[in-house]
Amino acid sequence: MARAQGNEKQLWDDAKQVTIVGAGPAGLACAIVLARAGRKVIVREWHKTVGNRFHGDFQGLENWSDGRDVLDELRAAGVDSNFDCHPVRESTAFDSWGKAYPIRSERPLYYLVQRGNDAASLDSGLLTQALKLGAEVRFGDRVTKTSGSTILAIGPRIADAIAAGYVFETDRPDGSWIVFNNALAPQGYSYLLTHGGHGTVASCLFTDFKRQAEYVERTVAFFRERADLEMLNPKPFGGFANFRLARTAVQGGHPVIGEQAGFQDALAGFGMRYALRSGILAARSVIESVDYHALWRREFLPLLRTGISNRFLFKAAGDRGWRWALRGLTRSDTVGKLQRLYRPSILTRLVFPIAYLQNRRSLQDPSCDHIDCGCVWCQHGMRAMAEVNLSNQEECY
Numbered sequence: 001m002a003r004a005q006g007n008e009k010q011l012w013d014d015a016k017q018v019t020i021v022g023a024g025p026a027g028l029a030c031a032i033v034l035a036r037a038g039r040k041v042i043v044r045e046w047h048k049t050v051g052n053r054f055h056g057d058f059q060g061l062e063n064w065s066d067g068r069d070v071l072d073e074l075r076a077a078g079v080d081s082n083f084d085c086h087p088v089r090e091s092t093a094f095d096s097w098g099k100a101y102p103i104r105s106e107r108p109l110y111y112l113v114q115r116g117n118d119a120a121s122l123d124s125g126l127l128t129q130a131l132k133l134g135a136e137v138r139f140g141d142r143v144t145k146t147s148g149s150t151i152l153a154i155g156p157r158i159a160d161a162i163a164a165g166y167v168f169e170t171d172r173p174d175g176s177w178i179v180f181n182n183a184l185a186p187q188g189y190s191y192l193l194t195h196g197g198h199g200t201v202a203s204c205l206f207t208d209f210k211r212q213a214e215y216v217e218r219t220v221a222f223f224r225e226r227a228d229l230e231m232l233n234p235k236p237f238g239g240f241a242n243f244r245l246a247r248t249a250v251q252g253g254h255p256v257i258g259e260q261a262g263f264q265d266a267l268a269g270f271g272m273r274y275a276l277r278s279g280i281l282a283a284r285s286v287i288e289s290v291d292y293h294a295l296w297r298r299e300f301l302p303l304l305r306t307g308i309s310n311r312f313l314f315k316a317a318g319d320r321g322w323r324w325a326l327r328g329l330t331r332s333d334t335v336g337k338l339q340r341l342y343r344p345s346i347l348t349r350l351v352f353p354i355a356y357l358q359n360r361r362s363l364q365d366p367s368c369d370h371i372d373c374g375c376v377w378c379q380h381g382m383r384a385m386a387e388v389n390l391s392n393q394e395e396c397y
Contacts, residue, residue: 016040018286021143022153023050025272026258028126029079029279030151035133036078037287043135046142051123053155054115055237057167058193058200061085061111061122062270064338065303070111070273077280083125085111086174086195093326094179094226096319101326105335112176112195113272122272151282152251156242156259161188161269164212164238165202165219168231170194177227180322183218187315189268190219192227201229202237204269212238241269245304245356248293255282255292263300265342266307266359267314274300302344305356309348310341312355 016039020027023045031041063070071081087108093101103109113122131137146152177192184190187206193199201223203215223229244262249255257263257278264271281299285292314321329337 017042018149018151019044019146020151020153021146022155022258022260023047023127023137023139024153024155024258024275025122025126026260026263026275026279027151027153028123028130029074029077029276030153030257030283031130031135031137031279032079032126032133033077033280033283034286035130035135037283039286041130041135043130043137044141044143045137045139048139049117050127051116051118051121053239054121054123055167055235056114056116056118056121056198057165057202057237057239058112058195058198059115059272060088060109060193060270061113061272062265063108063110063273064335065265065270065273065342067339069107074276074280079126079276079280080129081125082129083113083122084120085113085122088112088176091176091178092227093329094177094181094222095323095326096181096183097323098222098226099323100226101330103329103334105333107333107335109334109338112193146252146254149286150254151279151286152254152256152260153258153279154260156240158242159209159240160243160264161204161206161241162209162212162238163202163204163240163269164216164236165200166216166231166234167237168199168201168234169197170199170230170232171197172199172228172230175227177223179219179222179226180319180326181222182319184222185215185219190215190222192223192229199229199231200237201231206269241271243269243271243304243307245308245359246296249278249296250293255285257282261296263296263304266304267310274303303342305352306342306344306348308359309352309355312351312358313347 018034018039018041020031020043023043027043031043034041061070088110089105089108091103091109093103115121115123117124172194174195179190185203185205186208188204190203192201201220203219205215241264242259242262243264243266246261249261258275259271263274263278278296281295282292285295
């Protein structure tokens with residue numbers, strides 16, 4: 001296979017031990033595949049537990065960007081679904097005018113999973129698998145230097161989008177709702193997910209982070225009116241996402257996986273499937289002695305480029321564009337429609353150069369100067385990144 005360009009060649013020593021920096025989904029998926037292949041694996045995580053960034057909130061493990069069911073893909077790689085994951089085949093979407101669009105598919109649109117350190121969470125399930133297979137996981141272990149066979153998976157480095165809202169208890173039935181309205185989530189979307197007496201409501205913003213609290217309250221008011229939202233014991237939560245088009249996804253000779261590499265859908269910000277797959281690819285690069293740079297470009301580059309083009313197109317189309325898209329999604333099987341949306345087309349290829357340049361300029365939110373700001377990133381993300389210092393690495397991935 002083709003090698004990475006310039007000085008960014010992945011470096012492996014002859015030892016069977018592999019160190020993974022970071023115990024998120026990407027790092028743990030990588031550890032599971034490596035340990036199953038008989039490699040000695042050490043996972044080093046500076047937090048004291050898995051899922052530290054999350055609060056028991058529901059998220060969607062998307063199932064539309066590939067022809068394979070995501071759980072089948074994981075199973076084929078040796079990663080079991082020993083965490084709670086509930087198939088969602090029906091949802092309701094709202095446009096900016098509040099019109100509802102029923103969305104249905106025979107194949108699951110996504111699998112509802114819980115994030116955090118609860119026993120049933122995705123994070124805890126992956127940790128359990130890694131430990132059972134013999135991987136050593138060191139918590140409270142801050143990495144300042146790397147050497148030897150190392151894979152980097154420390155999570156987002158900047159905030160290109162933030163999600164803020166509440167986790168809560170509820171007596172409402174299970175359901176899934178999403179709304180595309182810039183008054184609730186500028187350039188993003190708001191969502192409500194309920195299952196088994198628990199729920200998550202949030203605004204996912206791609207800009208105007210300083211007004212995070214205002215958008216969250218607008219989102220809650222909308223769902224109270226349109227989806228009969230009732231929250232018992234609500235607790236605030238927040239998260240952030242980082243997506244970019246990596247040059248090599250190799251840093252200092254080490255593969256970079258998950259959000260640290262920017263592997264995330266630029267249109268909607270779904271990244272768990274990308275994270276898990278990138279961890280599996282990095283493990284394959286070790287086991288099969290193949291080039292990680294070539295592997296990720298084959299698997300991700302078309303998706304990443306199409307996501308950037310799609311974000312540009314839908315941002316240009318505005319509210320009317322989202323309404324047109326929602327109308328199309330309700331007329332036939334939604335998963336099939338979304339698969340075509342995520343597939344490269346003549347249009348997405350033509351607009352990509354312009355979309356890429358605009359995307360690079362707009363990702364870091366200019367409204368947030370990090371001064372007297374209470375957004376999720378300023379409260380938690382910047383402080384967390386200050387604690388992570390891989391001092392012998394260059395920002396060259």
